[in-house]
Amino acid sequence: MVDTVQPIHFHPKGPGDEQPLYEIRKKIYPRAVSGWFAGWRLTLVVATQLAFYGTAWLEWNGRQALLFDLVSRKFYIFGLVLWPQDFIYLTALLVISALSLFLFTAVAGRLWCGYACPQTVYTEIFMWIERVVEGDRVRRMRLDGELLSVRKLGLKAAKHGLWIALALWTGFTFVGYFTPIRQLAGEAATFSLGPWESFWVLFYGFATYGNAGWMREQVCKYMCPYARFQSAMFDPDTMVITYDRQRGEPRGGRGRHADARALGLGDCVDCGICVQVCPTGIDIRKGLQYECIGCAACVDGCNQVMKKMGYAPGLIRYSTENAVAKGWNFAQMVRRMLRPRVLIYTVILAVVILAAGAALLVRVPLKVDVIRDRASLAREVDDGQIENLYRLQVVNTEEIAHRFNISVSGSDDLKHLKIISESQPIEIGPVSARSIMVRVRAEPEHDRSGSERIFFTVKAADDEKHMLRETLSVTEKSVFFIPGHGR
Amino acid sequence: MARQLMWIIWPGFFMAIPAVGVVFSLFDPEDLHFFGSPVEISHMGVYTLGFLLIWAFGAGCSAMTCLLQRTPPEINRGIDGTPDS
Numbered sequence: 001m002v003d004t005v006q007p008i009h010f011h012p013k014g015p016g017d018e019q020p021l022y023e024i025r026k027k028i029y030p031r032a033v034s035g036w037f038a039g040w041r042l043t044l045v046v047a048t049q050l051a052f053y054g055t056a057w058l059e060w061n062g063r064q065a066l067l068f069d070l071v072s073r074k075f076y077i078f079g080l081v082l083w084p085q086d087f088i089y090l091t092a093l094l095v096i097s098a099l100s101l102f103l104f105t106a107v108a109g110r111l112w113c114g115y116a117c118p119q120t121v122y123t124e125i126f127m128w129i130e131r132v133v134e135g136d137r138v139r140r141m142r143l144d145g146e147l148l149s150v151r152k153l154g155l156k157a158a159k160h161g162l163w164i165a166l167a168l169w170t171g172f173t174f175v176g177y178f179t180p181i182r183q184l185a186g187e188a189a190t191f192s193l194g195p196w197e198s199f200w201v202l203f204y205g206f207a208t209y210g211n212a213g214w215m216r217e218q219v220c221k222y223m224c225p226y227a228r229f230q231s232a233m234f235d236p237d238t239m240v241i242t243y244d245r246q247r248g249e250p251r252g253g254r255g256r257h258a259d260a261r262a263l264g265l266g267d268c269v270d271c272g273i274c275v276q277v278c279p280t281g282i283d284i285r286k287g288l289q290y291e292c293i294g295c296a297a298c299v300d301g302c303n304q305v306m307k308k309m310g311y312a313p314g315l316i317r318y319s320t321e322n323a324v325a326k327g328w329n330f331a332q333m334v335r336r337m338l339r340p341r342v343l344i345y346t347v348i349l350a351v352v353i354l355a356a357g358a359a360l361l362v363r364v365p366l367k368v369d370v371i372r373d374r375a376s377l378a379r380e381v382d383d384g385q386i387e388n389l390y391r392l393q394v395v396n397t398e399e400i401a402h403r404f405n406i407s408v409s410g411s412d413d414l415k416h417l418k419i420i421s422e423s424q425p426i427e428i429g430p431v432s433a434r435s436i437m438v439r440v441r442a443e444p445e446h447d448r449s450g451s452e453r454i455f456f457t458v459k460a461a462d463d464e465k466h467m468l469r470e471t472l473s474v475t476e477k478s479v480f481f482i483p484g485h486g487r
Numbered sequence: 488m489a490r491q492l493m494w495i496i497w498p499g500f501f502m503a504i505p506a507v508g509v510v511f512s513l514f515d516p517e518d519l520h521f522f523g524s525p526v527e528i529s530h531m532g533v534y535t536l537g538f539l540l541i542w543a544f545g546a547g548c549s550a551m552t553c554l555l556q557r558t559p560p561e562i563n564r565g566i567d568g569t570p571d572s
């Protein structure tokens with residue numbers, strides 16, 4: 001595969017200048033950087049990916065611990081099994097994620113982008129592979145400038161081969177969260193993956209390869225909606241990557257032992273390291289830009305330069321607009337963290353988390369739906385009794401089988417209210433549902449027609465009182481219909 | 488052009504993810520009927536096709552936006568040869 005990328009020529013961009021997408025894009029060769037933030041980024045890359053690739057293989061109760069089983073429409077989340085009826089919890093999860101994002105963003109900017117976003121993480125891994133295969137920044141640039149040779153072809157093939165292998169593994173793991181991964185692995189080993197599973201493995205793999213290998217920072221710049229509304233979430237007290245203009249300017253080169261002040265210079269030696277390390281190719285010294293993903297690579301890079309020069313670190317640092325403008329120290333800046341916006345987000349977030357958590361704790365792992373059989377109307381049977389037909393959909397969401405008794409109750413106007421049919425108790429297997437036809441008979445007290453409210457109670461015959469909830473039992477209401485005379 | 492293509496394809500994809508989530512939490516593929524007869528492909532297939540279908544509609548929506556967003560000079564160019572300004 002021939003890389004058609006031009007060697008970079010540096011021509012400064014005017015502010016607000018956007019690079020066109022794909023074809024004419026200037027390829028960015030980020031320089032590797034080490035330092036405190038780089039260490040954190042690496043830690044998070046490793047942690048998130050261990051979690052992603054590893055969790056799919058964990059077992060719980062003899063089944064996959066985390067499985068969004070689309071075929072049987074059940075979500076297994078460790079000890080918890082969610083059914084489509086539990087949709088509300090997923091909604092709550094989405095609300096919690098969104099609110100956390102707002103909160104983190106208001107406090108410390110795009111932490112998500114810099115450390116946890118799959119786009120950053122995979123780009124980081126792919127760039128690491130690239131570095132191992134093709135060498136550091138200068139060698140990569142030279143390689144891309146070279147004419148095609150056997151060596152170049154070999155290096156490119158090796159890089160893309162590794163990228164594709166990793167991408168396929170990622171796609172496979174992704175699908176493994178929706179179809180049991182061990183079964184999937186067996187099928188993959190014998191090349192008998194189903195067509196849809198194959199489609200998704202390839203699709204997700206291809207997306208990973210394309211996004212992390214080729215598009216990289218362009219995804220953040222042109223495709224990510226989050227980057228676009230960051231200004232709505234930032235305020236002057238939000239911690240962002242900031243270049244301390246007052247301290248740095250006027251920038252300019254100087255000898256290591258020169259007295260900068262005597263030369264009329266600030267601390268920035270204009271070495272361009274901060275631009276070279278930036279994965280999105282911007283110059284943070286121009287101020288906060290939406291392209292900045294907050295990765296802090298420029299902080300690490302610049303701090304190394306400052307150290308070499310014998311200057312204090314932090315010419316580029318995490319800071320807030322207010323702190324830089326007013327020369328606050330760290331403690332003063334942090335004190336401003338607790339501002340109304342942050343407090344409001346925190347309170348709402350806490351309320352939602354507590355509510356969802358409490359709802360999950362007291363959740364009764366039994367669901368009952370009563371459906372009146374519309375096909376057969378209420379009818380009169382022997383000795384003046386009326387009979388109605390119901391279908392009870394009973395769902396046992398616990399991972400142990402239960403035996404249930406069904407009983408019926410109603411107003412005093414219905415005498416001899418009772419269930420006839422289906423030998424009780426009924427057994428329902430672990431995490432499964434059963435539909436039970438129930439015939440209910442009663443004798444109306446007065447000679448009246450109309451409908452009466454009745455209640456079905458489904459109660460486990462084999463369940464003890466639990467710590468957090470009562471015995472497994474659910475009561476659902478329905479109506480008992482009494483036909484008029486002369487029918 | 489490439490950027491326009493991205494404007495069309497990408498938002499549809501992004502929105503198709505929550506959309507299939509919602510649609511298939513409410514509807515069981517088991518209950519789906521296709522012109523009166525039950526759907527015979529696997530659940531995974533129904534989800535996939537549903538996703539692609541919703542994506543296609545989303546892309547169609549974005550394409551409309553792109554089309555309507557063009558300014559008169561952009562549209563007229565090509566008809567009377569006025570240079571783009």
Ligand code: SF4
Pocket residue numbers: 248251267268269270271272273274275285301302303305315316
């Ligand atoms: S790395 Fe620091 S010293 Fe070098 S150009 Fe950037 S801000 Fe200036």
Ligand code: SF4
Pocket residue numbers: 241274277278279280281282283284291292293294295296297298299
């Ligand atoms: S400006 Fe600095 S923090 Fe922002 S993306 Fe570039 S290197 Fe990362």
